[in-house]
Amino acid sequence: MTSTIAPEDHSPEEAPAVAHEGLEARAAVAERRRGFLLGLPAMVYLTLLFVLPFFIVGVYSFATRSATGSTRLSDWNIDSYVKLFDPLVVGIVWRSFWIASLTTVICLVVAYPFAYYIATRSRAARNVLLVFVMIPFWSNFLIRTYAWRFLLGSDGPIAQASEALGLGTIRVLFTPVAVAIGLIYGFLPFMILPLYAAIERMDWRLVEAARDLYADGWTAFRKVTLPLTKSGILAGSLLVFVPSFGAYVTPEILGGAKTVMLGSYVVRQFQQARNWPFGSALSIVIMIIMLVALIARQRSGAREL
Amino acid sequence: MRFGIRPGSTLERAMAGNAWFVYAFFYAPIITLVIFSFNASSRVGIWGGLSTTWYANIFRNPEVWDALKNSLVVAAVSTVVSTIIGTAAALAIDRYRFRGDRTLDGILYLPIIIPDVTMAVMMLLFFARIFAFVDSFGPRLSLGLGTIALSHIAFNISFVAVVVRARLGQLDKSLEEAARDLYAGPWETFRRVTLPLIMPGVLGGALLALTLSLDDVVVTAFVAGPGSTTLPVYVFGLVRRGVSPEINALSTVMLVASIALVAGSLLVQRGPGRTSDLAHELAQE
Incomplete structure (x- = not known):
């Protein structure tokens, strides 16, 4: 959303594109960074409390249940899937x-x-x-x-x-x-x-x-x-x-x-x-x-x- | 003939009949429950005159008050946090192209459709692992209101983002x-133009988050510790033991609270037309 300040007429072709190229590229980078920062909290939160838990469940499904009912994260097996x-x-x-x-x-x-x-x-x-x-x-x-x-x-x-x-x-x-x-x-x-x-x-x-x-x-x-x-x-x-x-x-x-x-x-x-x-x-x-x-x-x- | 079905035709009358049937199906059970909550008889199905005994009983019950207090604390915290994060995410996806935008869009949809049992299992195992890890350094963490709020935020972010995006989609970008x-500047534009325009969506999203947090049973039951029972978890425990006039009274109170929330949401969103935004967004996702 870069606004070139064109006098009188507003035809975009006549905007001095060459002179603003560096400026526009920098503005585009700033825009992308702004979007990324806005999305970052949700991304981090959902990675930690949704995606990661998803994989933890996957890991647990291959774990071992001990005789007391606690889970041992070792002796990986597919018993749960056989069941x-x-x-x-x-x-x-x-x-x-x-x-x-x-x-x-x-x-x-x-x-x-x-x-x-x-x-x-x-x-x-x-x-x-x-x-x-x-x-x-x-x-x-x-x-x-x-x-x-x-x-x-x-x-x-x-x-x-x-x-x-x-x-x-x-x-x-x-x-x-x-x-x-x-x-x-x-x-x-x-x-x-x-x-x-x-x-x-x-x-x-x-x-x-x-x-x-x-x-x-x-x-x-x-x-x-x-x-x-x-x-x-x-x-x-x-x-x-x-x-x-x-x-x-x-x-x-x-x-x-x-x-x-x-x-x-x-x-x-x-x-x-x-x-x-x-x-x-x-x-x-x-x-x-x-x-x-x-x-x-x-x-x-x-x-x- | 504008809608392809002739007004007054048999087909139209059949559809009207179906519509009334659906409304009856929606409301008859709730209304019956509300009426019988004032039943003096302790045999729930037999009408024994009007009484408010059961209401007096539940309001005297300290367990109800404790559970309500826990529910409100969790709902307030999770609503505020998820509204901020969810609104930011909606803005990011709707307005910007950035690395990972499609991934975020995809992940945001999953908490909406995932069955709550699965979400509950994910949260329980996550906290079990985190606690095992942190405990090895010394501090002893335990399940409680904190873990409940963290879990509620995890599913509420998505719902807030969906509602805010529906609102953003209708905005006239030329104003910005x-x-x-x-x-x-970008911040001033946001504060003075974008935010006021999307405010109905933000409030609508916040109310949906509040409702979902106040309603959740399964996820909460999994990550609640001793002493952190919320109202729905408490009611669920009672319901499993069977029907009682006290539950009827408590249910009526909770239903009235829900309806007050809907009314509030309709007011802040200025007209029920806005509620169809959520429908549109759900249809498109």
Whole structure:
């Protein structure tokens, strides 16, 4: 952002470029240094408290658990990774995967028409409708999950109402269904917001053009709207799938002994089981799934361009 | 036909129905919980008349107050620090080309999507190693409010940076160029032009950081020492033991606090239109 002080006329070609070359180069260096200094605190902080811890987890996953439960950073081995293929662990990973997938698909199916609907209202209505999505987005996740524990409990309002109406008892709490409900409830705003953003900034003239060229409503949606909102679909799916896959609070509150998910299993390795190397290896699995999801999104996004 | 769907058509009505269903799904559980927090009966699902006993109980409980105090201290510290670092990072990435800018951009996105269990494990092992290293020189460090605040800053920087960047992206750069043309130095331009313009974004980011810090359970539980329990960790401990009318009351108080924060955020950001910035940024990243 160097400003050459040109008199009267402002045509850049006539600025005495040669005389200012050294000055401009120096200004460019100063600019780069300024940017670097501004970014430096975040870079240092995240290197120390994010990147470095990431590698420490990697190192721990090859360490040895002693008989007392403490971790010995020696006798490096891959026992923790071998243990990942234990049928019990494979079962937990598989359960986490399908519950997270189910959550993502249901969120997408519900959120797409919802986001489409609010994004196509008048500006004033849109703002009000959006605020009522932001409130659950900003509300305490733990409390929102607890609300379902309260609702679905054997002594809760739903059970009482169904008993009073003679519908018998409904057992949902501590099943995968309860966990999925809790995850959908928790993460639905994370699907709605990117979808809303993508639909809102769409150029509707393109849909009109498709209709003018005799595409029926469905074809226009499939060939124009859907590809144009793909970034929102991908972003929302990522923001729902990854946290659901590693979820801990929700399965812990709404799930039972038979619905253990990966997140809870990891915590158990650090608390009750005291097997840090194995807990680290399990964390690495979550990170790999996260990176695969990120790369998958990056690539399908790149193809679009 | 502007939006491709005819007003009043069956499809539009179905979408309106879906929208009302989503709102009911969002609010029915919360509202039920709030109503039953005033239930006099100790059997939580049966209505036994109005009462504020449970509120009196939680406000008399010293554990609640201690946990709240810890939460507020950690949230205040982590919000201030992460807002400064995050805003600087957003400015750096949005305005400058420098060595490592793409790396910083990439790393900044990860704490947003990483599941909190993974983040918790990373923080625990990090502090375990650091402590083992420092202890070998003499001083004895331990987990506590300090480690909780350091961990919260680690994930909050990214959220602040995202919100501030959304705001920076909408700025008219010619205003800053005009200031520079009028001989304002870089610092003066920042203080008098850029900062006032991005202030709504900075405050929005700070409020998001504050909320996330006040909500966090998993990371905090991993890096908390004895006596440094925060409010969500305390509530989580109660919730695991089952449903109780006291938790209902405490939940209501926390929900009201969250909603007050959203209202505050909408006010400082002047209109809910700004809240969609975050949505746009999440969609683009």
